[in-house]
Amino acid sequence: xxxxxxxxxxPLHCExxxxxxxxxxxxxxxxxxxxxxxxxxxxxxxxxxxxxxxTLLQLDNGAYxxxxxxxxxxxHPGYPRWFNMDDAxxxxxxxxxxxxxxxxxxxxxxxxxxxxxxSAEPMxxxxxxxxxxxxxxxxxxxxxxxxxxxxxxxxxxxxxxLAPSGCQLQALHIYHPLAQQLAExxxxxxxPASIQCLALPEGQPAYLEASLLxxxxxxxxx
Numbered sequence: 001x002x003x004x005x006x007x008x009x010x011p012l013h014c015e016x017x018x019x020x021x022x023x024x025x026x027x028x029x030x031x032x033x034x035x036x037x038x039x040x041x042x043x044x045x046x047x048x049x050x051x052x053x054x055t056l057l058q059l060d061n062g063a064y065x066x067x068x069x070x071x072x073x074x075x076h077p078g079y080p081r082w083f084n085m086d087d088a089x090x091x092x093x094x095x096x097x098x099x100x101x102x103x104x105x106x107x108x109x110x111x112x113x114x115x116x117x118x119s120a121e122p123m124x125x126x127x128x129x130x131x132x133x134x135x136x137x138x139x140x141x142x143x144x145x146x147x148x149x150x151x152x153x154x155x156x157x158x159x160x161x162l163a164p165s166g167c168q169l170q171a172l173h174i175y176h177p178l179a180q181q182l183a184e185x186x187x188x189x190x191x192p193a194s195i196q197c198l199a200l201p202e203g204q205p206a207y208l209e210a211s212l213l214x215x216x217x218x219x220x221x222x
Contacts, residue, residue, distance in 0.1 A: 016063050016101060017063060018066050019210055020066050021094055022095060026055055029041075029094045038214055039167065042162060049121075052074075058165045058167070060167060079136075083097055083138075086138055098140050099208065102151065102152060110133060118135050127154065128152075129153040129154050130150055131150070146185070167212055167215070170194065170212060172195045175206055176198075
C-alpha cells in the first residue's frame with residue numbers, strides 16, 4: 001500500500017498549533033488580549049507574502065495565540081490575504097477568527113479534506129519557513145470554524161521561542177449549525193477531546209469560543 005492510499009484509510013493525527021485573533025491593528029488587538037488576559041502579547045514579525053504582521057502569546061501547552069493585522073507599511077499583496085482579512089466587516093474589531101493545526105503531511109491532509117483548501121503555499125516570517133493551506137479567494141472553510149493547516153519547516157517550534165505567559169488553553173468550542181457534519185469531517189485528524197463541535201440552530205452565525213487559564217483567571221475568548 002502506498003503512503004497516500006494508507007492515509008486515505010487511516011486516521012491522521014494533528015496537533016493544535018495556534019489560535020488566530022484578527023484585529024484592525026496590532027495595537028488594538030494586543031490591547032484587547034492584554035485587557036482580557038492580564039498579559040500583553042510579545043512582538044512577532046512581518047509576513048511579506050501577505051502584507052500582514054503579528055504579535056504572539058505562548059499558551060504553555062505547545063501552542064500559542066497569534067494577533068494578526070494588516071501591515072500599514074506593506075503594500076497589498078495583489079491577491080486575497082489569508083484568514084479572510086480583506087473582509088472589512090470581520091476586521092472591524094478584534095475577534096477569534098480561526099484556529100490552526102500542525103502536521104508533517106499537509107498535502108496528504110488536503111486530499112483527506114476535499115474542498116477545504118486549494119493548495120499548501122510556502123510562507124516566511126523572519127528566519128521561519130512553513131507551508132500553509134490556503135483558498136485562492138482568501139476565505140476559510142466553514143467560515144473559520146474548521147482549522148487551517150500548517151507544516152513547519154523550521155525548528156524549534158515558534159511557541160518554544162516565546163516567553164512564558166502563564167496562559168493555558170483549556171478547551172476550544174466550535175459552535176456551528178452544521179456541527180455534526182463538521183465533526184465527522186474532522187474526525188480523521190484525531191484532535192483532542194478538548195476541541196468540540198457544538199450545534200447551533202439553523203440560521204445562527206457560527207463562532208469559536210476558547211477557554212483559557214490566564215493571570216486573570218478563567219477567560220472565554222471569542
